Amino acid sequence: MVLDTKICGLKTTEALDAAVKGGASHVGFIFFPKSPRHVTPQEAAKLRAHSGGKAKAVAVTVDADDMVLDAIVKTMQPDMLQLHGTESPERVAEVKRRYRLPVMKAFAIHDQADLARIAPYRGIADRFLFDAKAPAGSRLPGGNGVRFDWNLLAGLDAGIDYMLSGGLNAANIGDALRLVKPSAIDISSGVESAPGVKDTRLIEEFFKVVDATRNERAA
């Protein structure tokens, strides 16, 4: 069974190498100045070039306007855009049209009503990313290392292509994948030693558990 894996919030070639070596299908770069993972389009372009196309490069933005997206797309040439703000279905469609890139729309999930909000985006967004809601007082809409109740996804239409995200780590990814069947998983702070500081040992450890669980799923 194919299980895409995205390591998000990369800032260094060491962490990028560890992600690619572990088998990441996607690597994420954050364009959000308040984040400890923020990179400039130029920094992301260098990292993308370093990866040699071995993983899809995802540009993560939050309610970005065309000017910001133009600079990112032109400089970094991502393979995919992740919209992690309050972008409307119309905005997602417009972004897809303008950049001719696949778009992943992120949603913060706390209850069934949050999942129902994806309906108008179906057929527009290429993939969904289900993350937890930001804790009160957080300055970040993502990368908070908190999980939501995965049971909420149990009744989801099997045709919905989504990345499971939010508070994943080596200790809980096995349980998550035994409970729900996402097409992809996404992790950021679970492989960090401090906010914004990726730890290559934690990345390696995460992939070991993912591979073991993938084999379980295939058996």
Ligand SMILES: O=C(O)c1ccccc1NCC(=O)[C@H](O)[C@H](O)COP(=O)(O)O
């Ligand atoms: O990671 C950030 O700092 C961030 C900032 C602003 C918008 C999105 C952000 N992250 C998006 C991601 O895809 C994260 O991987 C996702 O939220 C999961 O993070 P974590 O719970 O830390 O694994």
